[in-house]
Amino acid sequence: MINRFLFLILMGLSVFSINAFQWPVSEISVLASFGQNEFGSFLKGINLGGSPQDVKALDSGELVFYSHQAESPLDLPSGLGTYVIYQHNNGIRSLYGHLQDNSILTDKLIVSLEDVIGKTGNTGMDPGSMLYLQLIDTGFKKYINPLLSLPLLNDQLKPRIKNVYILSHGEKIILNPKTNIKSGVFGLCADIRDSGVNTDFYNPLAPFSISLYLNGENLANINFESLKVVEGNMLLQESDGISFEELYKNDWEYFLGEFEFNPGDVMIEISVKDFSGNEGVKLIPLKITD
Amino acid sequence: MKIFKTIIIILVFFTYVINFGRPLNKEITYSPVWVNNLDTSENEKSDPDSVIYPFHLDGTLGYISDIGKIVYSEDLLYGAVIDDKGFINYSRQNKVLVVKGIKGQFQNTIDQPGYPFFSGNRRFVISYDNNSVSEINLNGDILWEKTYGSSLSSVSARGSRVFTSTTDGFIQILDKSGESLFFEQIKSSRINVVYGGSVSGDGGYMVTITGIDPQLISIWKYSENNYHIENSWSLSSELRRHCLTGFSIDNSYAYIEAEQEFFIIDIKRMRLYSMPFSGRIQYINFQGESGLVQILGRNKDGYYLIIMEKDLNKLFYTSLKANDSSLNIYTNKLLLGIDHKIIAYNMEVM
Numbered sequence: 001m002i003n004r005f006l007f008l009i010l011m012g013l014s015v016f017s018i019n020a021f022q023w024p025v026s027e028i029s030v031l032a033s034f035g036q037n038e039f040g041s042f043l044k045g046i047n048l049g050g051s052p053q054d055v056k057a058l059d060s061g062e063l064v065f066y067s068h069q070a071e072s073p074l075d076l077p078s079g080l081g082t083y084v085i086y087q088h089n090n091g092i093r094s095l096y097g098h099l100q101d102n103s104i105l106t107d108k109l110i111v112s113l114e115d116v117i118g119k120t121g122n123t124g125m126d127p128g129s130m131l132y133l134q135l136i137d138t139g140f141k142k143y144i145n146p147l148l149s150l151p152l153l154n155d156q157l158k159p160r161i162k163n164v165y166i167l168s169h170g171e172k173i174i175l176n177p178k179t180n181i182k183s184g185v186f187g188l189c190a191d192i193r194d195s196g197v198n199t200d201f202y203n204p205l206a207p208f209s210i211s212l213y214l215n216g217e218n219l220a221n222i223n224f225e226s227l228k229v230v231e232g233n234m235l236l237q238e239s240d241g242i243s244f245e246e247l248y249k250n251d252w253e254y255f256l257g258e259f260e261f262n263p264g265d266v267m268i269e270i271s272v273k274d275f276s277g278n279e280g281v282k283l284i285p286l287k288i289t290d
Numbered sequence: 291m292k293i294f295k296t297i298i299i300i301l302v303f304f305t306y307v308i309n310f311g312r313p314l315n316k317e318i319t320y321s322p323v324w325v326n327n328l329d330t331s332e333n334e335k336s337d338p339d340s341v342i343y344p345f346h347l348d349g350t351l352g353y354i355s356d357i358g359k360i361v362y363s364e365d366l367l368y369g370a371v372i373d374d375k376g377f378i379n380y381s382r383q384n385k386v387l388v389v390k391g392i393k394g395q396f397q398n399t400i401d402q403p404g405y406p407f408f409s410g411n412r413r414f415v416i417s418y419d420n421n422s423v424s425e426i427n428l429n430g431d432i433l434w435e436k437t438y439g440s441s442l443s444s445v446s447a448r449g450s451r452v453f454t455s456t457t458d459g460f461i462q463i464l465d466k467s468g469e470s471l472f473f474e475q476i477k478s479s480r481i482n483v484v485y486g487g488s489v490s491g492d493g494g495y496m497v498t499i500t501g502i503d504p505q506l507i508s509i510w511k512y513s514e515n516n517y518h519i520e521n522s523w524s525l526s527s528e529l530r531r532h533c534l535t536g537f538s539i540d541n542s543y544a545y546i547e548a549e550q551e552f553f554i555i556d557i558k559r560m561r562l563y564s565m566p567f568s569g570r571i572q573y574i575n576f577q578g579e580s581g582l583v584q585i586l587g588r589n590k591d592g593y594y595l596i597i598m599e600k601d602l603n604k605l606f607y608t609s610l611k612a613n614d615s616s617l618n619i620y621t622n623k624l625l626l627g628i629d630h631k632i633i634a635y636n637m638e639v640m
Contacts, residue, residue: 039385039403044419064483064502065443065457066531070369072570072588073346073616074534076445077369077405079418085441085457087481093458095441106530125383125405125418134419138458138482141439229439234421 021058021149022113024096025050025120025131028153030197033205033275034145035224035236037248042227042234043206044143045095045134049199052129054116058094058149061086063109069101069123080132081123086111091139094146097132098124142228142237147208147275155276159194159207162252164270164284166261175268175284183263183288188212188256189249190282194274204252205274212256213269220256222247261288318582318597318605320624320635324358328630331360341620342392344372347627348614351377353392354625354632362394371408375428378406387415389430398430410447410491423454425468434468443484443532449491455484461498463489463517472517476500486533490541495520495557497535497544502527507546507562509555521560523553534571540578543600547571554583554602565602569594573617576600582639584624586617595626 025048032038032047065085067078080097084104087093100121111117120131135144147153165174167187173179192210196203212220223238235241249255256270268284328350341356351370352363370379376391378400387400400406402424404415413426420442424435440458447453451471452464459482463472476482479501487498496510496517505527510517525548534547546553552567569589576583582605583598593615597606616627624635 039383039418041403041417041419041422044421062481062502063530064481065441065485068531072534072572074571074573075532076416076420076442077407078416078420079405080420080441083441093440109530127382136440136458138440141458143439229437232435232437234437 020151021094022056023150024048024055024058024094024133025053027051027053028197029199030153030205031130031199031203033194033208033224034143034147035227036206037244037251040244042236042244044227044234045097045132046146047126048120048131048133049128050120050130052100052120055096055099055118055120055131056113056115057086057088057096057111057117058133058135058146059088059092060110060112061088061094063106063111064093066104066106068104079125081125082118082121083124083132084117086117087138091137092144092149093136093138095132095134095136097134098122098126098130137226140226140228142226144226145208145224148225153197153276155195155197155274155278157195157197157274158278159192159272159274159280161270161272161280161282162191162193164188164190164268164282175286177285179286181261181286181288183261183290185258185260187258188268189253190256190270190272191250191253192270192272192280193252194272207272208275209273210254210256211271213267213271214259215267216269219259222254222256261286263288263290317640319638319640321638323623323634323636325631325633326354326358326360328360328363328632331363342374343618343620343623343625344374344377344392345616345618345625345627345632346370346372347616347632348630350630351379352394356623358632358634362392364394369405371406371413373408373411380406397428400426400430400432402426402432407445409445410449412447412452414445414447416442416445425452434464436462436464436468444486444488444535446488446536448489448537449493451489451493453487453489453496455487455498457483459483459500461487461496461500463496471515478506479504485529485531486535486546488535488537488544490537490544491539492541494541495537495544497537497546497555499525499529499533499535499546499548502530505529507548507553507555509544509557509560523562534574536574536576538576538578538581538600540580542578543576545574545576545583552585552602554600556600563600563602565598565604572615575617575619584617584619586615588615 027050029049031049036043064087069082082099083097085095099118103119105117135146193204194207210222225238228237266286270282272280342353349366353361368382389397391397402415404417407414422437425433438456440456443457444455450466454462459476481502485499489496505525506522508522509520511520529549544555554563573586585596593610612628618625622637626633
């Protein structure tokens with residue numbers, strides 16, 4: 001409980017440091033989360049679902065760029081479909097993708113919180129009605145998790161740690177208290193799924209943070225706060241610069257690092273939090289033999 | 291007296307012709323050669339030596355021969371790119387793109403999620419989220435990939451160089467192997483953004499349209515291993531979407547499609563010509579010093595065809611009654627698509 005309280009305070013501070021924006025849609029259901037594996041790369045925003053609805057800008061701002069889907073065969077093809085980009089204060093830009101064609105507000109260059117800037121649609125690569133929301137800090141040149149700057153979601157469901165396994169000579173060994181492991185250096189992975197928010201179907205999401213403890217010592221932290229391009233590679237910035245290829249072993253399988261397992265008793269603890277501070281924990285006591 | 295009067299008239303006439311004579315405007319003739327109705331045509335075997343043209347019209351794509359016979363056609367899935375070597379007909383979401391040849395035969399696969407984009411006889415894949423571009427060779431291998439910190443606003447290739455730009459104001463020029471020759475954020479405006487740009491076929495110049503307050507069209511010159519702004523023109527800052535830019539085939543002119551205007555820049559004289567323009571360019575052919583500017587455009591009223599001289603003197607304009615239209619120009623042949631018909635014209639300029 002105290003942990004959750006502290007987490008919410010920290011989240012509040014993060015929100016304060018950027019801006020407290022408004023949700024762009026009234027009916028909120030999160031279909032895909034920031035940093036999630038989407039077609040072999042990090043998702044750089046969030047997908048919001050629901051029935052077709054009006055979209056408002058996160059904050060007052062200025063129209064910087066818009067693109068209608070398929071206006072000319074000479075245009076770049078775009079998986080974002082019809083999209084708009086607004087510039088807000090402090091160098092923050094917001095992008096709204098998959099909007100209905102011909103729904104976007106292009107003749108008003110400065111918009112307020114009340115202006116409808118478009119309607120959720122199915123343009124681009126996603127066939128269902130949705131809104132792709134992306135936030136960019138142009139000062140620090142990074143993609144920010146939009147949930148950091150939006151009002152907190154009412155989400156009571158804990159993220160779930162399905163399996164924890166080690167990689168030994170290319171073999172996947174699922175860990176449980178009875179697993180017999182010989183000492184050595186192994187890659188440690190976890191299958192983690194957060195529950196979709198306000199969806200009436202099973203829709204897993206990436207969590208907000210993953211922490212790994214071995215015998216109480218914190219050895220790895222992965223936070224889905226921001227992404228930045230460093231020397232041509234997209235990296236999770238608050239996690240020692242992890243690339244997609246380093247982090248994802250599969251759609252929901254996260255590589256937590258390579259660790260030395262010495263003979264004796266080892267307690268593996270994995271703690272996973274979602275954006276509302278819900279925490280899922282998995283403890284696996286292991287006996288490592290020579 | 292009569293002879294004297296005649297001599298005076300002849301002298302005045304020759305003086306006028308010599309001193310004030312003007313060349314006649316160019317005359318273009320388009321002679322229809324054949325028409326093909328895609329609805330009723332079937333694929334036919336073609337002479338292996340015959341010239342073949344790609345087409346993409348009214349939900350169908352394929353190749354048509356010089357005498358108007360369909361060599362291959364198939365229905366459009368979601369989107370398609372096609373050139374004279376092959377095509378990719380793709381669905382809305384793909385983990386793998388399938389490349390086919392001019393007779394529809396399987397050529398290879400591209401193991402890169404995203405949408406394909408052909409430019410300057412080169413093949414690219416743009417990631418679904420628009421923040422990375424990779425070049426693919428004819429075997430389907432990924433030659434290089436570039437990832438950016440915001441959405442791409444344009445990618446174009448000419449000669450050995452590739453131009454990329456982003457919505458947060460970055461411009462990059464890449465060489466054939468994907469090595470960066472130039473990478474800079476344009477910070478000359480209140481808001482940093484690039485709406486479009488291109489590099490000339492010889493790599494000597496670059497044209498860009500950038501920023502808000504001011505919004506600038508700029509010509510950059512390549513010298514001392516870098517691009518430097520040679521000249522800029524200010525716009526009214528009303529453009530907020532991608533705009534098409536390019537160079538004439540002989541690299542002597544640049545063109546820019548802006549919000550309500552079309553511009554041509556004479557590179558040698560650094561002179562800007564403009565004309566009112568509505569809608570978006572669907573196809574443009576601009577030879578340069580020796581040729582005409584031929585544009586298929588589309589606005590809210592439909593498709594239209596404009597033929598102009600390089601100083602934007604309009605020679606021909608017609609609106610086309612069509613739900614879909616396409617235009618392709620090959621030396622002296624013009625292929626105009628109107629709904630499900632392709633019409634070939636022989637073109638002669640006198």
